[in-house]
Amino acid sequence: MNAYDTPPLPGLTEPAPADRPAADSNGLPTLRHLDWPALVAELDTDGVALTPPLLTPEQCAQVREMFDEPGLFRSTVTMARHRFGEGSYRYFAHPLPELVLALRRQLYPPLAHVANTWAARLGEPGFPGLHEDLVAACAAVGQHRPTPLLLRYEQGGYNCLHQDVYGDLTFPLQVAVLLDEPDRDFTGGESVFVEQRPRAQSRPIVRRPEQGQGLVFAVHHRPVRSARGWSRVMLRHGVSTVHSGRRHVLGVIFHDAR
Numbered sequence: 586m587n588a589y590d591t592p593p594l595p596g597l598t599e600p601a602p603a604d605r606p607a608a609d610s611n612g613l614p615t616l617r618h619l620d621w622p623a624l625v626a627e628l629d630t631d632g633v634a635l636t637p638p639l640l641t642p643e644q645c646a647q648v649r650e651m652f653d654e655p656g657l658f659r660s661t662v663t664m665a666r667h668r669f670g671e672g673s674y675r676y677f678a679h680p681l682p683e684l685v686l687a688l689r690r691q692l693y694p695p696l697a698h699v700a701n702t703w704a705a706r707l708g709e710p711g712f713p714g715l716h717e718d719l720v721a722a723c724a725a726v727g728q729h730r731p732t733p734l735l736l737r738y739e740q741g742g743y744n745c746l747h748q749d750v751y752g753d754l755t756f757p758l759q760v761a762v763l764l765d766e767p768d769r770d771f772t773g774g775e776s777v778f779v780e781q782r783p784r785a786q787s788r789p790i791v792r793r794p795e796q797g798q799g800l801v802f803a804v805h806h807r808p809v810r811s812a813r814g815w816s817r818v819m820l821r822h823g824v825s826t827v828h829s830g831r832r833h834v835l836g837v838i839f840h841d842a843r
């Protein structure tokens with residue numbers, strides 16, 4: 586059983602306005618245009634869902650440029666050093682930039698609804714309905730460090746298949762927002778997912794978001810209906826080689842890290 590009540594899934598009663606991102610009076614994203622029931626259906630089928638643009642091209646440029654402001658980050662990882670791939674990523678420090686915070690807070694409640702449905706299917710503990718309560722739950726188990734990150738791949742860059750687990754408390758969904766325009770700013774660099782099914786061969790899934798679009802996907806596993814009820818299917822994600830140009834992604838992970 587879930588230990589938390591989850592607010593109803595937004596979008597079930599309100600019509601989705603336009604299929605493009607809007608900004609509030611502070612220039613921060615507002616995500617009222619997302620068709621959550623459609624995204625949930627996609628997540629339940631594939632474990633991966635592609636959103637309409639979450640950020641405008643201007644907001645994408647704004648976030649991309651943050652990569653070169655070292656003061657915004659708590660740590661930088663050179664992927665080749667750990668054999669994670671080729672490229673680098675930086676974890677944002679507190680206080681998170683307003684735009685990153687806005688995405689994290691606004692994407693969380695509908696995803697918590699999905700997470701709680703998945704948890705109930707798998708007999709796992711549930712999650713709070715508000716992101717601030719998830720952050721508090723993380724802190725209570727020693728996970729204090731923010732996990733949103735910016736990734737940069739140059740020509741030849743890639744990201745090996747992995748899972749973003751940073752402690753015992755793992756929120757099961759995450760979002761990656763593409764900040765560049767494919768085939769203009771870079772070529773190659775597809776988003777790659779591999780679903781490892783029980784007692785079966787693995788399924789590859791490839792997505793090519795446009796600039797500003799987000800990919801929502803399972804962090805480690807998700808429920809899939811089987812003959813004996815629900816079983817866990819593992820998902821790993823990565824990025825194929827960038828053939829030319831530079832590719833940037835904003836990674837929004839909801840649990841904090843140890």
Ligand SMILES: O=C(O)CCC(=O)C(=O)O
Nearest residue numbers: 736749761776824834836
């Ligand atoms: O660059 C990508 O598309 C993958 C980013 C990633 O691994 C993440 O957001 O956790």
Ligand SMILES: [Fe+2]
Nearest residue numbers: 747748749822
């Ligand atoms: Fe990742």
